[in-house]
Amino acid sequence: MTEFLRRVAALASTGDFAGLHVGASLPELAARHGDPWDCGGLHKGHRWPHAFGWGDAWTVFCSCRRLSSFSLPAWHGELELPKESAGLETLDTRIGEAALTAALTEAGCRWETVTYTHVPGQRTLELEPVPEKRVGLVLVERLDFDEPPFEDWLLYSVGLWSYDHPDCPKPDRALPDDGWGAAGP
Secondary structure (H helix, E strand, O other): OOHHHHHHHHHHHHOOEOOEOOOOEHHHHHHHHOOOEEEEEEEOOEEEEEEEEEOOEEEEEOOOOEEEEEEEOHHHOEEEEEOOOOOEEEEEOOOEHHHHHHHHHHOOOOOEEEEOOOOOOEEEEEEEEEOOEEEEEEEEOOOOOOOOOOOOOEEEEEEEEEOOOOOOOOOOOOOOOOOOOOOOO
16 A cells, blocks of 8 residues: 555545644644645635645635645645655555555445536545545546546545534734734735
């Protein structure tokens, strides 16, 4: 089992990937993995929700500085990702469906397979590792429609999100900027 596959199976069973979990604190993650790179706001004219990244891990934070979702573009084949302890490491992310489902089964996970008629050649394994937290493992039959389908579907992306987020306090404009936009709109 590759390191990435082990960590994806752990995410599917715990809802945590190297400290990246719904509700994780932005300042605590920065202390653990270093300052994130700023990916920008998600909505024009609004600072929050805001995207940040550690290596190739794309995260979204609410104005309360709590992680609301993250995703990993596994289709790249090799990603720089947060280590379990601290910092970043480069991992091979090529995983076929057979190895993925075997690792999920070994980890005691149960999933629902979701397909959409308007998105051919793709399916998602959805898991709920903890109540109200979802993991989505998107599989594709090919990366390019000019190529033949894979014999074993390929993991395309990994995502974590929650349907529920508590009401957040508004940022206190009297406080100095925390480096992640507390003073911004």
